[in-house]
Amino acid sequence: MARLTDWLAARRAAGTLRRLRPVVRLADGRLQLAAAPDLPPLLDLSSNDYLALSAHPAVIAASHAALNGWGAGAGAARLMSGDLALHHQLEEAVAGLKGQEAALLFGSGFMANAGVIPALVGRGDVIFADRLDHASIYDGCRLSGARLHRFRHNDPDHLEELLAKHRGKGQALVVVESIYSMDGDRCPLVAFAALKERYDFLLLVDEAHATGLFGANGGGVIEADGVGEAVDLALGTFGKALGSYGAYIAGSREMIDYLVNRARSFIYSTALPPAVIGASLAAVELVRADASLRQALWARVAGFKDRLRQGGLVADLGPSQIVPVEVGESSLALALAGELLKQGIFATAVRPPTVPEGTARLRFSVTLHLSDDDLVRVADALLDVLRRLAPRLLAG
Numbered sequence: 303m304a305r306l307t308d309w310l311a312a313r314r315a316a317g318t319l320r321r322l323r324p325v326v327r328l329a330d331g332r333l334q335l336a337a338a339p340d341l342p343p344l345l346d347l348s349s350n351d352y353l354a355l356s357a358h359p360a361v362i363a364a365s366h367a368a369l370n371g372w373g374a375g376a377g378a379a380r381l382m383s384g385d386l387a388l389h390h391q392l393e394e395a396v397a398g399l400k401g402q403e404a405a406l407l408f409g410s411g412f413m414a415n416a417g418v419i420p421a422l423v424g425r426g427d428v429i430f431a432d433r434l435d436h437a438s439i440y441d442g443c444r445l446s447g448a449r450l451h452r453f454r455h456n457d458p459d460h461l462e463e464l465l466a467k468h469r470g471k472g473q474a475l476v477v478v479e480s481i482y483s484m485d486g487d488r489c490p491l492v493a494f495a496a497l498k499e500r501y502d503f504l505l506l507v508d509e510a511h512a513t514g515l516f517g518a519n520g521g522g523v524i525e526a527d528g529v530g531e532a533v534d535l536a537l538g539t540f541g542k543a544l545g546s547y548g549a550y551i552a553g554s555r556e557m558i559d560y561l562v563n564r565a566r567s568f569i570y571s572t573a574l575p576p577a578v579i580g581a582s583l584a585a586v587e588l589v590r591a592d593a594s595l596r597q598a599l600w601a602r603v604a605g606f607k608d609r610l611r612q613g614g615l616v617a618d619l620g621p622s623q624i625v626p627v628e629v630g631e632s633s634l635a636l637a638l639a640g641e642l643l644k645q646g647i648f649a650t651a652v653r654p655p656t657v658p659e660g661t662a663r664l665r666f667s668v669t670l671h672l673s674d675d676d677l678v679r680v681a682d683a684l685l686d687v688l689r690r691l692a693p694r695l696l697a698g
């Protein structure tokens with residue numbers, strides 16, 4: 303297969319070949335690189351397990367109990383015989399968490415976007431999506447066959463301009479994320495929702511990085527901003543702050559009934575296994591019952607950012623648990639990540655084409671696996687390598 307060989311060789315030469323790096327995750331959330339078992343374990347600043355629920359005793363116990371009681375697999379798709387009562391329990395809990403009438407489970411967030419968007423719009427319809435929306439959203443858009451317009455990131459005025467020009471007569475769907483995964487910035491959801499007063503469209507909000515963290519009850523930015531009424535579909539994953547796997551869509555009963563009949567990634571795929579549902583149920587109950595987990599996270603996020611600012615870092619560190627440090631060139635981002643790795647810190651260098659040219663960055667994801675002391679160590683290590691390799695990023 304000369305074509306594959308050439309493609310891989312070109313990527314390798316350009317330094318952009320992606321590679322898997324097997325790790326062992328220790329009970330405290332640190333990572334042991336499988337290729338270097340003698341190195342001390344690394345602090346993980348790259349995971350989305352924000353509340354450390356993947357390792358929470360109540361989540362693990364509930365997962366064990368579901369596995370023991372219901373077996374290892376659901377056995378079939380939901381519309382066949384795989385529709386376990388357990389799935390409905392989780393859907394009710396999620397509908398409650400999201401303040402919506404009903405919810406529907408999907409195998410993953412990727413499958414949810416790839417299935418829901420084509421169920422809602424097709425040829426003759428139109429989609430308006432934020433330029434920085436997740437790959438799964440764009441794949442769902444492509445699959446739908448609807449005309450696609452991308453608006454400038456977090457820019458409701460640009461969306462309005464496009465709506466005025468291209469709304470047309472078919473169904474219109476607007477897709478945003480509430481917290482963006484690479485920039486950690488927050489969507490001006492109130493302004494987007496307000497456009498519904500002048501334009502007719504369905505609003506889909508992907509809360510992958512917000513559910514469990516924002517809102518008085520952990521319902522996400524939709525809850526925090528009080529815009530539940532304007533949101534037709536709230537999508538989220540159980541694989542991030544909720545610590546397990548799978549995804550959901552929450553909406554009206556009618557919307558869910560429709561998706562059961564139309565979303566192909568729901569219809570033609572085996573239902574999630576009991577152990578995963580048990581874990582997710584416990585996680586949803588934990589975040590609804592107890593705000594102390596997210597409060598603890600926000601305290602650590604604030605401490606981390608303060609330490610960086612006091613050390614002279616002038617970059618905008620954003621409003622969320624995802625802390626981007628923009629450095630410019632890809633080579634610099636890689637060098638900085640390499641230096642941090644030597645000091646036992648696993649942080650991701652995010653480079654073009656994932657982000658625009660000249661805006662390569664280090665991305666620090668703060669989780670409850672990291673203690674205040676760990677975060678001080680990370681901040682000081684970062685300030686130290688910046689002083690050596692990129693002093694222009696520091697004040698004074």
Ligand SMILES: *Cc1c(COP(=O)(O)O)cnc(C)c1O
Nearest residue numbers: 410411412436483508510539541
């Ligand atoms: C991670 C993510 C997804 C995919 O969810 P998975 O459950 O990991 O498949 C979808 N949308 C956004 C915005 C995400 O960040």
